[in-house]
Amino acid sequence: KAGVTQTPRYLIKTRGQQVTLSCSPISGHRSVSWYQQTPGQGLQFLFEYFSETQRNKGNFPGRFSGRQFSNSRSEMNVSTLELGDSALYLCASSPGPTGYNEQFFGPGTRLTVL
């Protein structure tokens, strides 16, 4: 089975712009979660989608949004970019609805905001 794929792998944007990141989960996985990884802060949970519904949301401003399509692919959008949004954004997919199941992580999208 192919792993979790994320596109693009690298992005450079300027302050005020908006960006869309894409995640394709492992085939058959219905849960997709997004995380922001920064040095010193570790991984911080953004949100989780299961069967096109957002079930959980982390403590991030409304500029961060996402959605999931019927084929389980997910997109994450960040509007009005700030310098502090520079980070590695990780997507993880899981076959089941709870943490009982392993999360499989993609390689991430490295976002740099100038």
Next chain:
Amino acid sequence: AQSVTQLDSQVPVFEEAPVELRCNYSSSVSVYLFWYVQYPNQGLQLLLKYLSGSTLVESINGFEAEFNKSQTSFHLRKPSVHISDTAEYFCAVSPLRTGNQFYFGTGTSLTVIP
């Protein structure tokens, strides 16, 4: 609310020496417990997990972790490390029955010295 504390941000250790990476968590509900590893320039991979049953869990590459409910800890140990164990290690918890919402610690960078 849940939180995860990894007490050591960096752990240098000589090859073939033992190592312990510490993890404590705080949670108002029961949680599943995980250790993930991130090798240089690679994505996160599950190392081991505690779901229920025996409090001592092992990985295929010689790591083990013990769930201590009274101390709310899930420390990771290996009796003899190899150069290839050099990586970032993340402890994580996921509350039961709340979906795939994982809370990660800030990570411990393990450097094995030849």
